[in-house]
Amino acid sequence: MTPDAPTLTSDEAAALIEAGLACHRTGRIDDAHAYYQSALAAHPEHPGALHYLGVVALGRDQLKEAAALMDRALAKAPDNAEYLANRGVVATRLGDHAGAAALLRRALALAPDFANAHNNLGNALMELGDVAGAAQHYRRARAQAPQSAHFAFNLGRALEAGGAKDAALDEFRAAAALDPHDLKTLISMGRLLRTMEKHAEAAACFEAVIAREPDNVLARFELGYAYDAMHRYEEAIPHYRRAAQLKPDGAGIINNLxxxxxxxxxxxxxxxxxxxxxxxxPDLPESRFQLGMLILRREDYTGGWPLFENRKLTSTAKANYRKLPCPEWQGEPLDGKRFLICREQGVGDQIQFVRYAGLLAQMGAQVHAWVAPELASLAATVPGVARVLDAAPSDEVIASEYDFWCDVMSLPLKFPGRPIYAETPYMRADTVQAAAWRARVNALAGAAHRRIGLVWAGNPRHHFDAFRSAPLKSLLPLSALAGNAWFAIQKGPGAAQLAPVAGRWPMDALGDDLHDFAATAALIEALDLVITVDTSVAHLAGALGKPVWVLLAAQPDWRWGKDRADSVWYPSARVFRQSTLGDWSGVVAELETALSQASR
Incomplete structure (x- = not known):
């Protein structure tokens, strides 16, 4: 002891530490530090003084000093659960998560109901990737302190990481109820709700954050994202703009804008x-892909196709593209080579681009086309296709049987300067099936002079289906036109819209009899006209060279061009475009006029 150090009894030193703790609890950290130092000056190896000075150092982010002080305390009191637990927190902050877990387990062996130790062990296990173990300890913490919003939040994090989204949401809701002002909980709950496609609830979370913290860039971005998912684009844009102002280097924000x-x-x-x-x-694939489609919409194929390749690299699509064991074709000579066209995306995409098989065959390749099973028999009729695969071939088969491969939608890129259209028809319906359908359609049509197939709804999982599909009731004015026999070739959930209009629009529903695209093709051959929204049926009718009128939303897919009324892909197609997103009335009026003129 130094000559000027005060002489204190153990009880007096303990009283100083208690006074320091009282200050510590009320946020008077400097005063607490002074009390602890006084106790340590009198008793240089006092474990309590050492430990709580370490806690002060931890709070000041002086992690190495905190570790040294706490280690000295533990040398004197190795079985103190509180000291072990706090030293575990320091280890976590230093990035030593395995060491932290060991210290916290020692603390819990001494004090099994130590809620904070369970919580902090959960934190360490989360960092170590043991999500299930973390959830177990967060639950123990929750059980010991059910009013702790923080423990509920952490349990929610672990449950979400483990894929238990509903249970995670319950914990986030509990945390928000216990502490309605915790913005971190609201943001995490909102993001989870977004992944669960509960977009309106997600938006409410982010709105609450912005009400309290208007310049929270993450909440601004996420609220824009939630509105985006609900197709409320006008409302999304100002939030993306504000987020971009707050984070000018946020490429992802600007991409979403x-x-x-x-x-x-x-x-x-x-x-x-x-x-x-x-x-x-420069390497953001989402922006490169979207820019590519924008350029393709303008029919700048030289500029668009290379950027369009980035569809394979986006976060949502990358997992769908596997690296195959033979070379991807880059334009090499193909005489005598075995070539695999690889399936990707939807059936309509496969119909549109499999046309390039003919060009590959003209180069001397033996072309095999891997397509969706429901398209297989029809794909076999495409010029240049020697064999059709209706299931994914194994790597072993690809390595042994093919010299080159190419994703079907990448084929246009490999033929620079060549026309994008193929001679139509490049698909052909089975003549026997077509004859059978013709007899059935004629019998149903009676005296009608025109037989029209109708599709009003696409795939409900498509991001823009809410705009791309037309409610059947919006097309009802067409039913008043004389001389037409209508045939619903609609499949899927959209077919349920037939019942409400049945009494006002006589229409024969044939969708249930169409088990694959070969059957649909045979039916289309028996019709005079197909009217459809942007679905695979539009591509099929175009590939068959049959008259098809395609109804497009005001923001259509890139492949239909920007303003034109025809299609560069399908010479038999005619396009009818909305002028206002979501409003089909103008399209229906044009259809009425076109049908009336065609009947003269």
Whole structure:
């Protein structure tokens, strides 16, 4: 002891530490530090003084000093659960998660109901990737302290990481109820709700955050994302703009802003924002892909196709593309080579691009086409296709049987300067099936002079299906036109819309009899006209060379071009475009006129 150090009894030193703890609890850290130092000056190896000075150092982010002080305390009191637990927190902060877990387990062996130790062990296990173990200890903490919003939040994190989304949401809701002002909980709950496609509830979480913290960039971005998912693009845009102002280097934010502009058919504004995002992050695949589609929409194929390749690299699509064991074709000579066209995306995409098999065959390749099973028999009729695969071939088969492969939608890129259209028809219906359908359709049509097939709804899982599909009741004015026999070739959930209009629109429902695209093709051969929204049936009718009228939303897919009324892909197609997103009345009026003129 130094000559000027005060002489204190153990009880007096303990009283100093208690006074320090009282200050510590009320946030008077400097005063607490002074009390602890006084106790330590009198008793240089006092474990309590050492430990709580370590706690002060931890709070000041002086982690190495905190570890040294706490280690000295533990040398004097190795079985103190509180000291072990706090030393575990320091280890976690230093990145030693395994060491932290060991210290916290020692603490819990001494004090099995130590709620904070359970919680902090959960934190360490989360960092170590043991999500199930973390959840177990967070539950123990919750059981010991059910009013702790923090423990509920942490249990929610672990449950979400383990895939138990509903249970995680329950914990986040509990945490929010216990502490309604905790923004971290609201943001985490909102993001979880978004992944569960509960977008309106997610938006409410982010709105609450922004009400309290208007410049929270994450909440601004997430609220824009939630509105985006609900197709509320006008509302999303100002939040993306504000987020971009707050984080000017946020390429992902600007990409989403551009996407919202694209969804509203503001293509010039969208292009500016996509290019701005790419200035910030030149390798951002989402922006490159979306910019590629925007350029293709303008029919700039030289500029668009290379960017379109980025569809395979986006976060949502990357897992769908596997690296195959033989070379991807880059334009090499194909004489005598075995070539695999690989399936990707939807059936309509496969119908549209399998046309390039003919060009490959002209180069001398033996072409095999891997397509969706429901398309297989029809794909076999495409010129140049020698064999059709209706299931994914194994790597062993690909390595032994093929010299080259190419994803079906990448084929146009490999034929620069060549026309994008194929001679139509490039698919053919079975003549026997077509004859049978013709007899059935004629019998049902009676005296009607025109037989029209109708499809009003697409795949409900498509992101833009809410706009792309037309409610059947919106097309009802067509039923008043004389001389037409209507045939519903609608499949899927959209077919349920037939019943409410049955008494007002006589229409024969044939969708249940169409078990594959070969059957649909045979039916189309028996019809005079197909009217359809943007679905695989539009591509099928076009590939068959049959008259098809395609009804498009105001923001249509890139492949239908920007303003044209025909299709560069399908010469037999005619396009009818909305002028206002979601409003089909103008399209229906054009259809009425076109049908009336065609009947003269």
């Amino acid at each position: 551009a996407f919202a502009q694209t969804a509203l058919a503001r293509y010039d504004e969208a292009e500016i924002d996509y290019r701005r995002a790419l200035e910030l992050n």
